[in-house]
Amino acid sequence: MEKQKFSRRRFISKYILAGSVTLGTGMLIAGSSVMSMAKEGDSQQQPKTPQPVKKNPCDDLTGVSTEEVAKRKKLAYVNDTPIPDNHCSNCALYLPPAKDKPCGGCMLFKGPVRAEGYCAYWAPINN
Numbered sequence: 606m607e608k609q610k611f612s613r614r615r616f617i618s619k620y621i622l623a624g625s626v627t628l629g630t631g632m633l634i635a636g637s638s639v640m641s642m643a644k645e646g647d648s649q650q651q652p653k654t655p656q657p658v659k660k661n662p663c664d665d666l667t668g669v670s671t672e673e674v675a676k677r678k679k680l681a682y683v684n685d686t687p688i689p690d691n692h693c694s695n696c697a698l699y700l701p702p703a704k705d706k707p708c709g710g711c712m713l714f715k716g717p718v719r720a721e722g723y724c725a726y727w728a729p730i731n732n
């Protein structure tokens with residue numbers, strides 16, 4: 606008797622296996638896309654609000670005359686010293702901040718001065 610090349614049992618088991626693999630793969634892909642959408646949804650629920658940039662009060666030149674602003678520019682005043690060992694707070698011309706005030710001053714011009722500032726007239730404190 607000739608053995609049948611195609612049996613119903615082989616056909617069914619072969620296609621059930623193939624169908625299971627296809628279905629499983631589809632579920633994996635769908636699951637991963639749902640997870641990524643959930644993550645996006647989380648980030649959308651908590652929108653990042655831009656944090657206001659805190660300005661240093663010593664940079665506020667409101668009320669300082671244009672002549673005084675021009676003086677500080679002429680002296681090449683900068684808010685952050687390029688020379689780490691030389692800064693306003695160890696300059697002989699620095700005026701330390703008054704009590705409860707954030708900014709110091711300088712004997713050469715009016716307006717707020719940062720302790721970490723610097724200008725071309727920096728002079729060492731003589732002890």
Ligand code: SF4
Binds near residue numbers: 693710725
């Ligand atoms: S002279 Fe220059 S370095 Fe000295 S306190 Fe004034 S701004 Fe700062």
